[in-house]
Amino acid sequence: MKEAGSLLVELLENQKVDRVFCVPGESYLSVMNGLQDTSIETILCKHEGAASIMAEADGKLTGRPGIAFVTRGPGATNAAAGVHIAQQDSTPMILFVGQIGKEMYGRDAFQEVDYQQFYGGMAKLVIEVQQADRLSEIFSRAYYTAMSGRPGPVVIALPENMLTEKTDKKATGFIDQVSSAPSTKNLAQFIEEIKASSKPILVLGGSLWSEKAEKDLISISEMLGLTILTSHRRQSLFNNLHKNYGGDLGLGVNPKIIKRINESDYIVLLGARLSENPSQGFSLFGIPDHNKKIVHIHPGPEEIGRIYNPHLGIAANPIEFVSALENALRGLNTKPQEKMEVNANKAHEDYIEWGDMPLEAPNSGVDLTAAFRALREKLEPDTIITNGAGNYAVWGHRLFRFTKPRTQLAPISGSMGYGLPSAIAAKLRFPDQMVIALAGDGCFQMTENEFATAVQYNAAVIVLVIDNEMYGTIRMHQHKNYKGKYKHTGLVNPNFADLAKAMGGQGYTVKNTEDFYDIFVQAKNWANKNNLPALLHIKTGSEMVLPGKRFSSL
Secondary structure (H helix, E strand, C coil): CEEHHHHHHHHHHHCCCCEEEECCCHHHHHHHHHHCCCCCEEEECCCHHHHHHHHHHHHHHHCCCEEEEECCCHHHHHCHHHHHHHHHHCCCEEEEEEECCHHHCCCCCCCCCCHHHHHCCCCCEEEECCCHHHHHHHHHHHHHHHHCCCCCEEEEEEEHHHHCCEECCCCCCCCCCCCCCCCHHHHHHHHHHHHHCCCEEEEECCCCCCHHHHHHHHHHHHHHCCEEEEECCCHHHCCCCCCCEEEEECCCCCHHHHHHHHHCCEEEEEECCCCCCCCCCCCCCCCCCCCCCEEEEECCHHHCCCCCCCCEEEECCHHHHHHHHHHHHHHCCCCCCHHHHHHHHHHHHHHHHHHHCCCCCCCCECCHHHHHHHHHCCCCCCCEEEECCCCHHHHHHHHCCCCCCCCEECCCCCCCCCHHHHHHHHHHHCCCCCEEEEEEHHHHHHHCCHHHHHHHCCCCCEEEEEECCECHHHHHHHHHHCCCCCCCCECCCCCHHHHHHHCCCEEEEECCHHHHHHHHHHHHHHHHHHCCCEEEEEEECCCEEECCEECCCC
């Protein structure tokens, strides 16, 4: 017989979980006690929102549920940020939440929250373990739910007195992801139609992907002469320097990409949902009917036809789909049509030109365009770049080029504060790779306390804080809609370099473009030598709002 809290730790061990993220609380002391006698690394965070973000990022990087523990009430509500990101980004994640004692329900007891009501619209499953003997059963269901179909978050509530109950139930074994493959009929139809098309485009998105899947898709694109686009903030799913890569369909999109989609006679959505941002505000196609041949391949059948009526819908795991398609095309000895190959190569040329286009420099401060271009030429291909939300991120998406899978962590949900916690999770997962977190001044201050977490766990990330002394995205919208009225978006910021030093890391201030790269190298060398995080406080002019545009009246 053992406490349910100890059984839960065994369940995690059986899933080969090697790291969990948490903020401690008295409501799950039994689990905390069990974690002390295990090889699972417990990362103690400063805020529950950051703990859940780290778990979400870990889920993106591993393909299996990231794990977070938070306490009841305020801890649970704080953690909602990561749950929402996991839902919108289709990331497998499990959030374990402490709960009041079972005998206190319904009395508005101390820190009582109805988790079904609170998380019900975000999580794939919200469930409470009422009996210790059912813990293995519910845990197993949670893992299958988080990984099956369209992946997403699961929330499990753990009543405090349930966790201390004794049970003789055994921990369930390792749980494999349930996969799905295309039918022979659907695959044959797809091959026949795409080979007969003249200007096909494939938009790649979602969270299910692997190194082998990328190689399979590269082979497919070469055999067909197929143009590959990536969806919003999913650029690292396909080698951006491959001759058939045409760019990303996101915010600040290259107008030539929109033109290509409008002219395409066969559009394949592979793992992508083509929601608001990649669809340019749902303006690309009619809803639900349109005049395009859209093929939607998605692991969640419920997503097919949810927005757009597809010409062909295939419920399949994207990894399994490209594997089956690559094998079939190779068996048919498929050769690309010259016209399709020319179109794909021209799309890539346009992508390169878009990233190298001269952009208007600011009147003052650091020019992000010049700084990021200097940096991208020197970065190792396996460098992981993370960001939260804000106009500063558009520079990163437009100027950096990703050539390896899992080197970009960016929330589709547009959640501020994501960059630093996700960078910490990435550095802990891949300690030998450089990890750079991009953050605006407003974005960084959402989770800046986690810089101390990076110090505590020797996560030697490099944080670039782009400081324009405002919530730039909102100021941009103020300019568009209420020109001349800019109150409530200005920021009075601390000295971020001093803040980094105060937390035990290193900080640098960058005021001039020509100094940026040399200071970055200093920060990198210091971080590597000391195995601690470093921060660059980058001062930009307040007129820098979007690449190539500035509102000098701001």
